Amino acid sequence: MAKITFIEADGKEHQVEAQEGQSVMQAAMDNLVPGIVAECGGFASCATCHGYVDEAWTTKLPAPDAAEEGMISCAYHVQPNSRLTCQLKVTPALDGLVVRLPVSQTSE
Amino acid sequence: MEERIVIVGAGQAGGELAAGLRKHGYKGRVLLLGDEAHPPYQRPPLSKGFLQGKVALSDLYLKPLATYERFEIELKTGTRVEAIHRSSREISLGDGSRLGYDKLVLATGGRARPLNLPGLEGARPENLFALRSISDVEAMRGRFVSGNRLVIIGGGYVGLEVAAVAVQLGLQVTLLEAAPRLLSRVTGPEVSSFIERLHRERGVQFRLACEVRGLELDEARRQVRGVSLAYQGVPELLEADLVLVGIGLTPNTELASAAGLAVDNGIVVDEYACTADPDILAVGDCANQPSAYTGGRIRLESVPNAIEHARVAVATLMGKREPYAAIPWFWSDQYGLKLQMVGLSTGYEQCVTRGSAEGKEFSAFYLKDRRVIAADVIGRPAEFMVAKRLVSSRVEVDATRLGDAAVPLNSFAA
Ligand SMILES: Cc1cc2nc3c(=O)[nH]c(=O)nc-3n(C[C@H](O)[C@H](O)[C@H](O)COP(=O)(O)OP(=O)(O)OC[C@H]3O[C@@H](n4cnc5c(N)ncnc54)[C@H](O)[C@@H]3O)c2cc1C
Ligand code: FES
Numbered sequence: 001m002a003k004i005t006f007i008e009a010d011g012k013e014h015q016v017e018a019q020e021g022q023s024v025m026q027a028a029m030d031n032l033v034p035g036i037v038a039e040c041g042g043f044a045s046c047a048t049c050h051g052y053v054d055e056a057w058t059t060k061l062p063a064p065d066a067a068e069e070g071m072i073s074c075a076y077h078v079q080p081n082s083r084l085t086c087q088l089k090v091t092p093a094l095d096g097l098v099v100r101l102p103v104s105q106t107s108e
Numbered sequence: 109m110e111e112r113i114v115i116v117g118a119g120q121a122g123g124e125l126a127a128g129l130r131k132h133g134y135k136g137r138v139l140l141l142g143d144e145a146h147p148p149y150q151r152p153p154l155s156k157g158f159l160q161g162k163v164a165l166s167d168l169y170l171k172p173l174a175t176y177e178r179f180e181i182e183l184k185t186g187t188r189v190e191a192i193h194r195s196s197r198e199i200s201l202g203d204g205s206r207l208g209y210d211k212l213v214l215a216t217g218g219r220a221r222p223l224n225l226p227g228l229e230g231a232r233p234e235n236l237f238a239l240r241s242i243s244d245v246e247a248m249r250g251r252f253v254s255g256n257r258l259v260i261i262g263g264g265y266v267g268l269e270v271a272a273v274a275v276q277l278g279l280q281v282t283l284l285e286a287a288p289r290l291l292s293r294v295t296g297p298e299v300s301s302f303i304e305r306l307h308r309e310r311g312v313q314f315r316l317a318c319e320v321r322g323l324e325l326d327e328a329r330r331q332v333r334g335v336s337l338a339y340q341g342v343p344e345l346l347e348a349d350l351v352l353v354g355i356g357l358t359p360n361t362e363l364a365s366a367a368g369l370a371v372d373n374g375i376v377v378d379e380y381a382c383t384a385d386p387d388i389l390a391v392g393d394c395a396n397q398p399s400a401y402t403g404g405r406i407r408l409e410s411v412p413n414a415i416e417h418a419r420v421a422v423a424t425l426m427g428k429r430e431p432y433a434a435i436p437w438f439w440s441d442q443y444g445l446k447l448q449m450v451g452l453s454t455g456y457e458q459c460v461t462r463g464s465a466e467g468k469e470f471s472a473f474y475l476k477d478r479r480v481i482a483a484d485v486i487g488r489p490a491e492f493m494v495a496k497r498l499v500s501s502r503v504e505v506d507a508t509r510l511g512d513a514a515v516p517l518n519s520f521a522a
Binding site for chain 1 (some may be wrong): 111130131150152153170171172175176179193213247411412415446488489490491492493494518521
């Protein structure tokens with residue numbers, strides 16, 4: 001298990017217990033975190049699970065593959081630490097991970 | 109008594125709606141009733157990774173059962189709603205009991221459109237399938253073995269995705285389509301022929317512009333032996349070990365029409381997901397709604413629509429009014445290639461392509477009045493993201509420059 005904190009664009013924090021092996025996106029879904037929409041269900045096709053990974057973790061994560069890279073490169077409100085959370089697998093090393101959510105996913 | 113929202117249909121839209129109510133702090137009771145044995149799940153992998161055996165059953169579930177408990181969503185699976193009694197604001201269930209509601213949301217989706225063919229009257233052959241649910245996949249999986257002959261009736265996305273999975277599993281696949289090209293209602297000819305080639309190269313056989321005339325059954329009328337058809341005017345009998353029918357969806361509107369609500373290719377709702385009865389809403393595949401994007405009415409069958417429509421209904425139920433505004437989009441996956449489609453190309457005047465339709469990936473942009481109204485993007489996710497913006501911003505584009513691969517697509521986006 002790993003604790004993950006999601007921070008909505010308006011600053012509201014949600015700390016959740018994520019299960020090893022699931023995606024960071026799924027951990028948000030399981031805990032009804034607003035701000036992650038995940039229209040495609042985790043297949044790197046929609047970029048509505050976009051999040052900014054706090055700096056301390058960017059190097060601990062595997063680099064994005066070509067599909068993720070492509071989706072992120074032209075997503076809304078991209079930053080250097082932008083990732084598709086559905087492509088990030090939860091491991092014990094991610095305990096304490098902080099993911100900030102872009103303003104474009106908070107319209108819900 | 110505590111206020112009660114009852115949702116009929118525990119699919120993509122119903123599940124999203126129940127979760128959305130809790131996300132927005134709704135304090136009353138939320139009941140989510142579904143006739144399937146499963147909690148809300150994703151259907152897209154049914155014709156893709158799940159059929160192929162690459163996605164596990166538990167990974168289809170949108171949320172684990174524990175989530176519904178924790179957030180006090182009263183999920184009742186295996187529960188069919190039989191009727192709505194509007195005057196007493198009650199519904200009746202399959203077991204004869206009644207349940208009261210303050211607000212009722214119909215999220216009943218649809219069912220596979222059945223084939224009406226001579227030879228089929230009264231018969232329910234064991235090897236004739238449709239694909240809508242987990243149980244449909246479970247029923248056909250045993251026959252998805254190498255060497256079996258599969259005939260697919262219908263060249264839409266579901267039929268094509270199943271064809272892709274099946275040839276990869278070693279089945280002999282023939283796909284029959286009444287129109288002269290694949291996906292004819294949703295894409296331009298450039299994309300149709302690209303997809304046809306993609307499949308042909310891997311061994312899928314096609315009979316386009318073909319007329320299916322009937323099914324040959326065995327004597328016990330329990331098995332389909334073959335499909336008879338006319339292709340280029342010549343009658344033909346295709347032998348089959350299994351047949352899949354993928355000819356579209358019939359929306360589940362019977363509950364609504366029996367209750368006197370308007371139905372016209374779906375349950376008629378306004379831009380806030382409301383029917384004419386202020387206490388009854390409808391969302392997702394079963395609903396026919398006004399579309400700001402087309403200016404007309406529309407019934408969409410996609411996950412993004414189910415999610416957006418549920419969002420609109422949550423706002424309505426929470427006393428806010430936020431009309432549906434999203435642009436339709438859809439994706440497919442065939443042979444590991446990503447197909448992403450945005451907008452509706454109906455009525456386009458010009459198709460501009462980037463990249464070569466003879467290659468492995470390309471994009472097709474559909475223009476009307478110098479604006480991109482839709483795009484099909486194959487294997488180029490970054491271009492899809494830009495296409496989405498072009499379609500929603502409605503900016504004017506220069507078709508020649510749009511088709512010039514040397515001009516970065518990003519430079520067109522507003
Ligand atoms: C094989 C397949 C592949 C697909 N691929 C894609 C894709 O790649 N991308 C995409 O965007 N979309 C895809 N779709 C479409 C997408 O899955 C649907 O648009 C979406 O599921 C619609 O959600 P919904 O909640 O409206 O309906 P559903 O998910 O169908 O849910 C409706 C539920 O209501 C239940 N129900 C109906 N009547 C009653 C009743 N009287 N009482 C109780 N329960 C009832 C039904 O059994 C069902 O469980 C695919 C669909 C299929 C079948
Ligand atoms: S859920 Fe669609 S890209 Fe991550």
